[in-house]
Amino acid sequence: MSWTFVLVLAAASYAFKVLGLVIVGDRRLPPMLDRCLALIPAALIAALVITNTFADGKHLQIDARAAGVGAAVVAAWRRAPIIVVIVTGAVVTAVLRRFA
Amino acid sequence: MIKVLRDERMRQVFSACITLGLAVGVFAVSFGVAAVGAGATVAQTCVMSLLVFTGASQFSAVSVIGAGGSPASAFGGAAILAARNGVYGLAMAPHLKGRVATRLVAAQLTIDESTAMAAAQEDDSHRSAAFWVTGLAVYLFWNTGTLIGALLGKAVDPKVYGLDAAFPAAYVAMVWPLLRQRRPATAAVIGAVVCLALIPFVPVGVPILCATVGILVGVPTPAADTVVSETS
Numbered sequence: 001m002s003w004t005f006v007l008v009l010a011a012a013s014y015a016f017k018v019l020g021l022v023i024v025g026d027r028r029l030p031p032m033l034d035r036c037l038a039l040i041p042a043a044l045i046a047a048l049v050i051t052n053t054f055a056d057g058k059h060l061q062i063d064a065r066a067a068g069v070g071a072a073v074v075a076a077w078r079r080a081p082i083i084v085v086i087v088t089g090a091v092v093t094a095v096l097r098r099f100a
Numbered sequence: 101m102i103k104v105l106r107d108e109r110m111r112q113v114f115s116a117c118i119t120l121g122l123a124v125g126v127f128a129v130s131f132g133v134a135a136v137g138a139g140a141t142v143a144q145t146c147v148m149s150l151l152v153f154t155g156a157s158q159f160s161a162v163s164v165i166g167a168g169g170s171p172a173s174a175f176g177g178a179a180i181l182a183a184r185n186g187v188y189g190l191a192m193a194p195h196l197k198g199r200v201a202t203r204l205v206a207a208q209l210t211i212d213e214s215t216a217m218a219a220a221q222e223d224d225s226h227r228s229a230a231f232w233v234t235g236l237a238v239y240l241f242w243n244t245g246t247l248i249g250a251l252l253g254k255a256v257d258p259k260v261y262g263l264d265a266a267f268p269a270a271y272v273a274m275v276w277p278l279l280r281q282r283r284p285a286t287a288a289v290i291g292a293v294v295c296l297a298l299i300p301f302v303p304v305g306v307p308i309l310c311a312t313v314g315i316l317v318g319v320p321t322p323a324a325d326t327v328v329s330e331t332s
Contacts, residue, residue, distance in 0.1 A: 010151035020189020041219030043291030043314030072269035089269020094262030
């Protein structure tokens with residue numbers, strides 16, 4: 001791996017972050033766009049949950065993670081604190097892997 | 101700071117940060133191991149975590165290079181994964197006002213975890229506090245873990261402890277409060293379905309970006325944006 005690769009990747013990653021937060025984010029936007037941007041976390045975080053639960057590269061699969069995340073959903077629905085939701089997800093997944 | 105610690109909501113954020121930070125730390129150790137295994141030096145591995153600081157991109161870059169892929173293809177995949185931080189920046193901008201210098205620092209911390217934790221808060225002051233606490237905690241744990249992994253060069257398998265499931269579980273906890281309103285709930289369902297449908301067909305990282313289409317729910321004027329249930 002070359003230093004050029006490391007530094008170019010670092011520059012590109014930071015450029016995306018600055019572009020969103022500082023350059024574009026600074027402008028006054030029309031209300032419709034504001035309403036849409038406010039929905040970004042919901043849409044993207046839901047996609048992250050799906051990816052981290054069911055994807056292994058480009059393959060979809062149901063494994064111990066699905067059970068763990070399912071248990072986490074129940075915990076969140078029961079209004080458990082965030083820390084309990086995280087630990088529930090990890091423990092259920094680990095226990096299933098150990099004994100299944 | 102003391103005021104922040106006395107706040108029940110922020111105490112929850114702090115305790116969640118520590119759990120999340122530990123999971124991030126263990127993943128960082130495995131990143132350090134993988135990067136050194138793919139031919140990076142300890143210094144290159146640590147600089148990558150310090151400067152790139154977006155875990156999914158780093159893992160993707162290292163795994164492509166480790167598998168013998170070209171730097172160009174490794175860069176392409178990593179850049180696609182990093183692009184979502186730009187989208188997060190757009191969403192976070194209204195809540196992170198202040199001097200340009202401060203926002204240039206905030207930009208480096210604009211990642212999945214900090215955005216999700218901030219979005220889960222109910223008002224602006226909590227949002228910005230949650231963003232900074234989460235961003236800085238993840239930065240600390242990610243970089244410490246990377247250094248340990250790069251020096252160790254021996255694998256700690258995060259899967260044994262179910263830590264790979266800790267991430268989606270944390271995101272579930274963070275996205276849950278958003279689902280009480282109809283529009284964010286609809287956006288989340290659309291994002292999830294689009295992502296699930298695309299995973300087998302497009303390069304890794306693209307389905308998450310495509311999930312952005314869910315935000316089009318915000319186009320109509322907000323008269324219809326009613327609270328589904330106060331008690332759910």
